[in-house]
Amino acid sequence: MSSVLYDAPGPRAKRRNTILTVAFVVMLALLLWWIWRVLDDKGQLEWKLWEPFITSQAWDTYLLPGLANTLKAAGLAMVIALPLGAFFGIARLSDHRWIRIPAGAVVEFFRAIPVLLLMLFAFQFYVRSTGLSTEYRPLYAVVTGLVLYNASVLAEVVRAGILALPKGQTEAAQAIGLRKGQTMSTILLPQAVTVMLPAIVSQLVVIVKDTALGGVMLTFPELLNSRGTLAANYANVVPSFIVVAIIFIILNFLITSFASWLEGRLRRGKKSTGAVLGPAAVEGTASTGAGGGLLPGGVVGGGGDSGN
Numbered sequence: 001m002s003s004v005l006y007d008a009p010g011p012r013a014k015r016r017n018t019i020l021t022v023a024f025v026v027m028l029a030l031l032l033w034w035i036w037r038v039l040d041d042k043g044q045l046e047w048k049l050w051e052p053f054i055t056s057q058a059w060d061t062y063l064l065p066g067l068a069n070t071l072k073a074a075g076l077a078m079v080i081a082l083p084l085g086a087f088f089g090i091a092r093l094s095d096h097r098w099i100r101i102p103a104g105a106v107v108e109f110f111r112a113i114p115v116l117l118l119m120l121f122a123f124q125f126y127v128r129s130t131g132l133s134t135e136y137r138p139l140y141a142v143v144t145g146l147v148l149y150n151a152s153v154l155a156e157v158v159r160a161g162i163l164a165l166p167k168g169q170t171e172a173a174q175a176i177g178l179r180k181g182q183t184m185s186t187i188l189l190p191q192a193v194t195v196m197l198p199a200i201v202s203q204l205v206v207i208v209k210d211t212a213l214g215g216v217m218l219t220f221p222e223l224l225n226s227r228g229t230l231a232a233n234y235a236n237v238v239p240s241f242i243v244v245a246i247i248f249i250i251l252n253f254l255i256t257s258f259a260s261w262l263e264g265r266l267r268r269g270k271k272s273t274g275a276v277l278g279p280a281a282v283e284g285t286a287s288t289g290a291g292g293g294l295l296p297g298g299v300v301g302g303g304g305d306s307g308n
Contacts, residue, residue, distance in 0.1 A: 039238065049236035053243055058230055066215075066226025067247065073139060073222065074208045077146035081207070082200075084147065085154025090184060092159050103155075111152040116213045119145030123218050138221075142214030146207055153203055161196035162188050194266050201259035205252045223247060 009017060039045050052058040091103035110118070123141035126132050132140060165188055173183040215225030223244055231240040 042238075044238045049234070049239045052230070052234045052236065053239070058234070062226045062230040063223065063243070063247070066221060066223040069139070069220065069226075070208070070211045070222040073142045073146070073211045073214065073220070074204075076143045077150065077207050077211075078204055080143070080147045081151040081154055084151040086158050088151065088155035089158025089162070092155065093162060095180070107152045107155045109152075110148045111156070113149070115145050115149040115210055116217060118148050119214055119218060121145075122148075138214055138218040141218055142211060142220050142222075145214075146210060150203055150207055154200065157196050157199045157203065158192070161192035161199075164195050165191055194263060197259060197263045197266070201256055204255055204259075208252060208255070209248065 036045075088103050088107050091099050092107065094100045094103070119141050122144035123137060126137045126140055162184075169187055169191065170183060173187045178187070211220075211222050212224040214220035215222040215228075219225065227240045227244045231237045234240075
């Protein structure tokens with residue numbers, strides 16, 4: 001079956017796709033076999049290196065507390081960065097220069113600075129200018145850096161998502177007398193959410209992964225930092241890296257899976273237009289006078305004025 005954007009492959013294309021698929025699977029199998037041989041030759045597959053991961057001590061003492069700190073920092077950053085990014089994204093679309101220009105300057109400034117540098121600046125600020133205890137400084141610094149950087153990126157995502165909508169949406173809202181704030185909150189933003197969702201989810205995944213920067217530079221006890229302590233005690237550097245990588249993959253897969261489900265639900269919800277008529281309503285409509293009837297889309301047509 002063909003469409004405007006996609007042509008169904010013919011016999012030659014199907015053979016070519018099959019050959020490429022088989023070649024890719026063979027190359028992937030060879031790569032995995034080579035990795036297995038290298039790890040085996042280096043003694044990284046010995047049971048004593050992997051045994052700690054099937055005991056509760058390694059998880060309760062190192063991995064689970066580190067995962068909890070990772071989720072705490074990422075969750076706080078998401079909760080703050082999402083509304084803040086939406087605020088600055090909408091502010092950049094304001095008709096008032098005194099709102100649009102400062103918002104644009106803030107977004108461009110923090111978007112241009114590496115997130116690690118923002119974390120280091122925030123850490124030094126909390127050390128020199130506040131009375132925070134040493135226990136909470138790394139967490140606050142990591143969350144601050146993540147919020148400043150990702151809120152500026154999300155602001156651009158929101159702005160691009162709103163600008164991607166047809167101009168007729170805004171013109172129609174203005175035609176029925178809606179103010180700009182009403183147009184933004186009730187017309188544009190609900191439609192733009194579906195457009196923005198993939199980019200927003202990608203940025204949320206970045207937030208989860210960037211918490212590891214705080215563990216490396218600020219000794220924040222997140223998952224990767226806890227892995228280092230575990231590896232130092234059990235002398236299993238490579239296995240610990242592999243296990244932590246798998247945990248990050250699972251965590252980010254759950255985020256993207258939830259986002260895919262949410263996006264599909266939103267799209268299905270937008271396909272429903274008009275009220276659904278039951279059998280009784282349809283029978284009643286069929287018995288109406290001249291001019292009455294059921295129009296396409298489930299709309300009941302009213303009877304015409306036969307006196308004209």
